[in-house]
Amino acid sequence: MKSPAGGLKWQSEDTMNTHPMRLVTIVGEALARERLKRLLAEEGAQGYTLFAVEGAGAWGSRVADIEEFANIQVEVIVTAAVAERLLARLQRDFFPHFAMIAYETDVRVLRQEKF
Amino acid sequence: MKSPAGGLKWQSEDTMNTHPMRLVTIVGEALARERLKRLLAEEGAQGYTLFAVEGAGAWGSRVADIEEFANIQVEVIVTAAVAERLLARLQRDFFPHFAMIAYETDVRVLRQEKF
Amino acid sequence: MKSPAGGLKWQSEDTMNTHPMRLVTIVGEALARERLKRLLAEEGAQGYTLFAVEGAGAWGSRVADIEEFANIQVEVIVTAAVAERLLARLQRDFFPHFAMIAYETDVRVLRQEKF
Amino acid sequence: MDLLESIRINLASPAILFFVLGIVAALVKSDLRFPEPLYLGLTIYLLVAIGFKGGVAVSAAGIGAVWLPALAAMALGALIPLWTYPILRWVGRLPAVDAAAVGAHYGSVSAVTFIAAVNFLTELRQPFEAYASAFLAVMESPAIIVGVMLGKLAQRRQGSPFNAVMRLALHEALLGRSVFLLVGSLLVGFVCGQRGMDATAGFFVTPFQGVLALFLLEMGMVAARRLGDLRKVGIFLVVFGVVMPMIHGVLAIMLGQVAGLSPGGAMLLGVLAASASYIAAPAAMRLSLPEANPTLYLTSALTITFPFNVTLGLPLYYEVARWWFEVAK
Amino acid sequence: MDLLESIRINLASPAILFFVLGIVAALVKSDLRFPEPLYLGLTIYLLVAIGFKGGVAVSAAGIGAVWLPALAAMALGALIPLWTYPILRWVGRLPAVDAAAVGAHYGSVSAVTFIAAVNFLTELRQPFEAYASAFLAVMESPAIIVGVMLGKLAQRRQGSPFNAVMRLALHEALLGRSVFLLVGSLLVGFVCGQRGMDATAGFFVTPFQGVLALFLLEMGMVAARRLGDLRKVGIFLVVFGVVMPMIHGVLAIMLGQVAGLSPGGAMLLGVLAASASYIAAPAAMRLSLPEANPTLYLTSALTITFPFNVTLGLPLYYEVARWWFEVAK
Amino acid sequence: MDLLESIRINLASPAILFFVLGIVAALVKSDLRFPEPLYLGLTIYLLVAIGFKGGVAVSAAGIGAVWLPALAAMALGALIPLWTYPILRWVGRLPAVDAAAVGAHYGSVSAVTFIAAVNFLTELRQPFEAYASAFLAVMESPAIIVGVMLGKLAQRRQGSPFNAVMRLALHEALLGRSVFLLVGSLLVGFVCGQRGMDATAGFFVTPFQGVLALFLLEMGMVAARRLGDLRKVGIFLVVFGVVMPMIHGVLAIMLGQVAGLSPGGAMLLGVLAASASYIAAPAAMRLSLPEANPTLYLTSALTITFPFNVTLGLPLYYEVARWWFEVAK
């Protein structure tokens, strides 16, 4: 019996083709781009998607005009284990020095074996 | 007892470092940019992330070439209370006049105190 | 009784104004842009949002400089039924030929009738 | 040279041919795209260059020669929404707020149409007052402000308070990107004078006509993408979008002659009056009169009036100016 | 002047040196990046400028002088996939669909290589038929269409229906961005003639060579980022990517001489035949022959043939043209 | 001509007036924006053009004439952080790591300030050594490296290992976008020489001054957006950001005279010493000294020193150079 909570049925984590996975989203200084990529590779992410964004937060507003002061958002789909390691390392190695936030979302992917 | 539904364990809203929070996403006319920023500030969001996007919806297709007719997506992480106020005000003040959609997602953030 | 799992209350799928819906996210080659749009229209999506992104995955890294080799991310909010048809067709018609991933997320929208 | 010959010359100019190519690109669904930063870069260049050149010209001619026709231009812009309103409201049967919004667009101006007119005169070697860009700079805002006031008065009972809306409208009308760049560059050019022009002509003058041609390629695509909306706006607006420009054009040419302009300068004033804004005015309307229907004003300004003006309008206003200056002599 | 001297001159030109600088940038992992809109802006400019100039030249020379060599160019482009297919399939042991796809790339052309060749002749003050850009415009599509047909025939049993795929291929081959811009600007230039050129030379001619240099900086980075894929394609394709261009180049130079071109014009035809498409053809293949492996055709066209052609190929084809016209006299 | 007249000429130049217009745009909150690709395109153009021209000039003058003043320039850049460190640390009471970071910025250079100085001399028709861009190219990195070393030594007990950080700093200082483009284009220009310049002057020279003017419009907005941070940095840094450039400028002018430069060339060396980096240095500091507070160094380099230098600094250093060469004669 997968889902005792009938009201949650629509979440359908048991759909035929899709598999639960974590989407980790990181938003912060574009200058950290290469370091982030390296972190992702080290922790075993199989890919990533990167957006040029504009933003504002505790460290002030980051207009998207000068790359050196610009923002990026990185989204990466990983297993729960990798997500936890990733978030822990972000917390430890990146947050003290970079304007940055991170969060995770539950998603369901096609082709689990890719991630 | 947190999770009676064993199958939902992977959602791990009880992970050590992360805290449940709401991600409110707004997609619509770039012209509303400044008003949206003001709304976010008024309702107590501590930051936001903004994307230049292309889109299509009920109000027709918005190719990303002329800024005046372009689209933006704004993502903002807030508490449940702020999310509700935000969505209510979007519904009331923005939807009648702007091509716009909004939705919320459950996410888990690091450093809850930031939001 | 909607939610037997007290700990999941914050997901509030029962908030006054919002309605559960699926967000399908597709990331892949920009060259597939027109085909993807056609697919979305065929399967009954009422709109979409499209991002120019940079990315890396199994098919190598896709720097955002030459459009022909660039990446896009498409996000589309649909009903559960449409989401399933969409994912099935992506799996069948797109994945064998294009560098592409897809996943779905549970979201809660305002104005359900739009989607 | 007669009207047909003028039309032929205009249609065979690079700028207009690239405009047509852009329309074709959209119609055949070529995958050609101008990403927004490119569009924005071309816009900024064109506005800065035309403003700067105008400012240098004002400094050469002296404020004394410019203020009277500039004032006439502003007055004309401010008045147009007042008489188009009743036409749109009662002949065209448009809702009040839409009548106000469309009127604002036709009182305001299109910088690109003006630049195409300058191009056209340059190709014909017809002299004109180079400071006419100053008219462009001052004619963009007044009609927007008048239009928003009309619209708000017409729907008094509704919506947001009058003052808040007017503040928004004023900000957009006076500090929106295109007005700001035009007026700002005009002032810069005015202060620099010829010395500044000598230093920067290699950028602001040499490539100017070619950049316009490339930009019109993009504008052709933008206009043609809205061709489908023609059906939505109805026959009245299509006629309005062709006839009103001609009336305004002729009126302004006469006004220009009275204000002491040359035939070339009067023709440029005519083009300004005839043109309809499709950048500054829509942006202001979306923010200040969001109740107005953008399909109406965008389609008429961008898909009817703009193409008409740059293809047939320019030679027409030119011949009218030449004829009127003959007659009035 | 001999081959070595020609090579020296080419390698010391700004365009090629910036190309090398781009390769270095990628190799040392500098954080230099050209964002997509910038890349797109430069591409659009180069294609429009070369097409427009070509069109003006066609209008000056008259269609009569152009149609025969243009037809020869098209035929050559269409035929190349037919003879590269067996070589790739049975000598190179490539799968059928890959043999068809690679052949399409070598029958089609690279606009940037052509522009670099024009640059090279200009620096050497070697005269050439300015209307040669017309050959560029007509040579891009035929090989793509032939290649897709070959590929589809080769895998008849499989996949999507032949007609649907050919429709896609035709759309991409005839209306893809680069073909559309080249052919469109050629037509614009043809209609405008010299008068249109006079108006826009400050944009389409004056900065042209410098823009090319900047663009090659970016192309160096793009090509070098794929250097790692060289290992994946195998030695056969590396040899193919250098030898076939030389064969095609020589062939086309002879053809050009027969068709009545000058040595400069024949060399340009040689460059077109020698060059391999890395924009239009890959896009068309991804959409019409998605089963083909992009690493094979992209690496050979972009990372082997393109660098070879712009560095050593240009002087080589130039010397061959000079020698052949001596011999054939 | 005296100081006031020099200031008047500089303030009335298009470049500086557009800079002021940019400041106004930010202050009145106009919706004018330069999207990142546009900013990046202008930057790349300016760096490549100035580097390339410098390289051509070096090849004309010969390495023999350049190496000595270039070495002096490098030494000066490397030394500046050493004496600004104690001032910032003990007079300004900044934390050690911030003192090191700010010093690195003032030892490094601002390419845009240098280009504005070249513009200024060109407008005044004052001759200068065109190879002075070589000083710009070699002065960007040394101070960054010295500053990072200082900062790491000052916080030895903490954080990441010294060697790893220095590798990062070296990579950023030597291969960061601006250094790479400047040095690379310099080499390209050096190899091409005048022949390459003739081919590309229509792009690298003709529009150059105008592009700078447009770019300064954007820089005005960028600098003004940080005006609010002035309150955060305290009065000491404001004074430092105006006084230190004057001291460094005078020092470098004297050095330039000793090294055999002309008054124009010495003034350019002065401008380099006086300028503070706001692109390469901040990027390197964020990565190599992330503990340093960016508000301090960005505000002082970008919002205090940069505007001071381009408005009042340039005429000042010019008059100092003229006076010193009189005195020292």
Ligand SMILES: Nc1ncnc2c1ncn2[C@@H]1O[C@H](COP(=O)(O)O)[C@@H](O)[C@H]1O
């Ligand atoms: N509450 C928020 N919602 C969405 N994005 C945020 C939020 N706070 C910060 N950000 C993003 O994260 C970046 C860094 O945040 P900070 O470290 O707070 O300056 C900002 O520039 C934003 O793009």
Ligand SMILES: Nc1ncnc2c1ncn2[C@@H]1O[C@H](COP(=O)(O)O)[C@@H](O)[C@H]1O
């Ligand atoms: N079903 C949808 N899925 C994703 N994005 C959408 C959807 N519908 C609308 N949008 C986005 O929201 C914008 C405004 O929508 P509309 O008000 O329907 O025109 C569109 O331009 C799209 O970017």
Ligand SMILES: Nc1ncnc2c1ncn2[C@@H]1O[C@H](COP(=O)(O)O)[C@@H](O)[C@H]1O
């Ligand atoms: N694990 C991942 N997380 C986020 N995005 C990914 C991931 N894997 C692939 N992608 C995105 O999907 C695109 C196509 O992936 P692929 O088919 O694996 O090359 C990549 O270019 C990325 O933008």
Ligand code: NA
């Ligand atoms: Na008007």
Ligand code: NA
């Ligand atoms: Na070829």
Ligand code: NA
């Ligand atoms: Na300095």
